[in-house]
Amino acid sequence: MGFEPTPIAGLFIYTPKVFQDERGYFFESYNARVFAEYGIQTSFVQDNQSFSKRGVVRGLHFQRPPYTQAKLVRVIHGVIWDVAVDLRSSSPTYKQWFGLELSDTNFRQLYIPAGFAHGFVVLSEEAIVAYKTDNFYHPASDGGIRYNDPEINIAWPCPIDESLLSQKDKNLPFLKDIGDVFGDR
């Protein structure tokens, strides 16, 4: 419960305290004071929600500066394997990825700072994913890299059926073709 660091600086796992009783459960899915006490002063401005069937991959996406988005990702229903890729070129973990299972039973959330690409694959029959962003959607700044970029080499936990990707995601570029997106070199 609480915050757990990952091998990538700035990328955290957060698990809220879940109050279970004979009726079911209650938990605070987000509390700015709790995040601020941990040193995360993000002010989220948008909540997103997507429904996907088993095997669907969404990503790997980001928004380019100045419309970068930090995200707080959680699963309302089902199981996903969520992955974030460090695209901060000055970071010692540049191009490294970190993935984990988020589900409606482990209650885990992934906090992804700006400078990362984000995506997931659905491991259950269906999944409802909800995530907060600290910047508004800006289509003209929508960017991404291909889920199977050999330079990133993500070890997806299951075979990926490309027929379940959006046309946009099927045609995302490789990192070598987009250069230093977050320009912090």
Ligand SMILES: Cc1cn([C@H]2C[C@H](O)[C@@H](COP(=O)(O)OP(=O)(O)O[C@H]3O[C@H](C)C(=O)[C@H](O)[C@H]3O)O2)c(=O)[nH]c1=O
């Ligand atoms: C992201 C977004 C999309 N849209 C519209 C645009 C499209 O007409 C439709 C579906 O968009 P898209 O195919 O980009 O949705 P996903 O593939 O789920 O994209 C998301 O998936 C990965 C996992 C992410 O982390 C990003 O937040 C986001 O890019 O929703 C909006 O109106 N507002 C938004 O904030």
